[in-house]
Amino acid sequence: xxxxxxxxxxxxxxxxxxxxxxxxxxxxxxxxxxxxxxxxxxxxxxxxxxxxxxxxxxxxxxxxxxxxxxxxxxxxxxxxxxxxxxxxxxxxxxxxxxxxxxxxxxxxxxxxxxxxxxxxxxxxxxxxxxxxxxxxxxxxxxxxxxxxxxxxxxxxxxxxxxxxxxxxxxxxxxxxxxxxxxxxxxxxxxxxxxxxxxxxxxxxxxxxxxxxxxxxxxxxxxxxxxxxxxxxxxxxxxxxxxxxxxxxxxxxxxxxxxxxxxxxxxxxxxxxxxxxxxxxxxxxxxxxxxxxxxxxxxxxxx
Numbered sequence: 001x002x003x004x005x006x007x008x009x010x011x012x013x014x015x016x017x018x019x020x021x022x023x024x025x026x027x028x029x030x031x032x033x034x035x036x037x038x039x040x041x042x043x044x045x046x047x048x049x050x051x052x053x054x055x056x057x058x059x060x061x062x063x064x065x066x067x068x069x070x071x072x073x074x075x076x077x078x079x080x081x082x083x084x085x086x087x088x089x090x091x092x093x094x095x096x097x098x099x100x101x102x103x104x105x106x107x108x109x110x111x112x113x114x115x116x117x118x119x120x121x122x123x124x125x126x127x128x129x130x131x132x133x134x135x136x137x138x139x140x141x142x143x144x145x146x147x148x149x150x151x152x153x154x155x156x157x158x159x160x161x162x163x164x165x166x167x168x169x170x171x172x173x174x175x176x177x178x179x180x181x182x183x184x185x186x187x188x189x190x191x192x193x194x195x196x197x198x199x200x201x202x203x204x205x206x207x208x209x210x211x212x213x214x215x216x217x218x219x220x221x222x223x224x225x226x227x228x229x230x231x232x233x234x235x236x237x238x239x240x241x242x243x244x245x246x247x248x249x250x251x252x253x254x255x256x257x258x259x260x261x262x263x264x265x266x267x268x269x270x271x272x273x274x275x276x277x278x279x280x281x282x283x284x285x286x287x288x289x290x291x292x293x294x295x296x297x298x299x300x301x302x
Contacts, residue, residue: 018059027051028092030261064088064130066138071114073123073288080176081287082125082183083109083280086132086139086232093263097253099231101273102186103128108277109284120288122181129232132187135163139232147180148173148239151302162238165229171239171300181293182242184283187231189257191249192272193279195222199237199244203295211286218275222247240299248276 029037040047067087073079085102089095110126131137140162143149150158150168161168186193193215196208208223215221227237228245236243249272257263287294 018062025053027053028090028259028261031256064138066130066142067128068142069110069126071110071120071124074119074121076121077123078179079122079293080125080180081120081122081284082127082180082236083185083284084127084129084139084183084232085186086129088130088133088138090133090259090263092259092261093257094265095263096265096268097189097251097257097263098259099132099187101190101268102188105186105273105277105280108273109280112277112281113285118285120285122288124284124288132232135159136232136235139235143235143239143241144174146174146176147236147241148177150238158238162234163229165227165234166238167240167297168238168300171302173302177239177241180236180241181290182244182287183233183236184280184287185231185233185243185245186248186276186280187245188248189251189253190267190269190272191251191253192218192269192275193220193246193248195220195224195247196283197228197245197247198223198225199227199233199242199297200225201242201295201297203297204242207294208283211283212279214282215275215279218279220275220279240297242294242296246276246279 037047037049083106085106086099087095087103089098089100094100106126106128110124113120113124127139127142129136129138129142131141132139140159148171150161150170151172152170153161153168158168195212198205198208202225205223205225212220212223224247228247231245233243233245251269251272252267257267
C-alpha cells in the first residue's frame with residue numbers, strides 16, 4: 001500500500017482459466033485490406049485467403065489485474081465516488097484511443113483534485129480496469145467483490161445481462177453496496193466530453209444540468225436519458241448502482257481507430273483530453289461534496 005500524498009493504491013485481481021470455452025480463431029485485418037476483399041466479393045469474384053497463424057498461449061500468470069487507488073475522504077470517508085476506464089486494448093494497435101486516453105483522463109482528473117489541495121468529503125476511488133475487451137471482466141469481478149452481483153439466475157444469464165445492459169431482477173448485495181454514490185466512465189475515444197448519458201436515471205438530470213453549466217462554452221451541455229453500452233459502467237448499472245458514461249465527440253473512433261491497427265498515439269487529441277479531464281474532475285468533486293449520495297433508480301430485489 002502506498003500512502004504517499006494521501007493516495008492509497010492497490011491491485012485487484014481476477015483469474016483467467018485454462019479451461020475457458022474454445023472459440024473460433026479471430027484475425028484482424030487492416031481496413032484497406034478488408035475493403036478490397038469486400039469489393040471483390042461485390043464484383044462477383046470468388047475470394048480465397050491463405051492465413052498463417054503463429055501464436056503462443058501464455059499460461060505462467062493466469063491473473064489479470066485491475067489497478068485501484070484512493071484519495072481518502074473526510075467526514076463522509078466511508079462513502080465512495082468512483083471513476084475509471086479500461087487499460088487493456090485490442091491486439092492490432094496500441095490501444096491509444098481505446099482506451100489509454102480514458103484511463104489517462106481519469107488519472108488527470110484525480111491529479112487535478114490532488115494538485116489543488118482539495119479535501120473531498122467522500123473517498124474518491126479511481127479504477128483502471130483490465131479484461132474490458134473480453135467482456136467487462138475486470139470491472140464485473142470488482143463490482144461482484146465489493147458491491148454485489150446478480151442472483152437468482154444462472155451465471156451466464158447474469159453475465160449476459162451485464163454486458164448487454166439492463167438491470168438484474170435480483171441481486172446479492174456486497175458490503176459496499178450502500179456506500180457508493182456514483183461511478184463515472186470514459187471510453188469512447190479521444191474526443192472531448194459533450195455531456196453524459198443518464199442510463200434512464202432521470203433523478204440525476206437536474207443535478208447534472210447544474211454541474212454542466214460552467215462547461216457550456218467548452219461544448220459540454222448534452223444530457224440524454226438514453227442508455228449506452230459496451231463498457232465498464234454497465235457492471236455498476238447492472239446491479240442498480242449509478243454508473244455513467246460520458247458522451248464524447250466521435251472523431252475517428254468508429255471510422256478509423258476502434259479495434260484497428262491505427263489505434264495509436266498519433267490519433268490522440270491532447271486539448272480534447274484536457275477538456276475531458278476537467279469535466280470529469282468537476283463531476284467527481286461535486287459528487288464527493290454533496291450532502292447526499294446521488295439518487296438511484298429502483299433497486300433490484302435481494
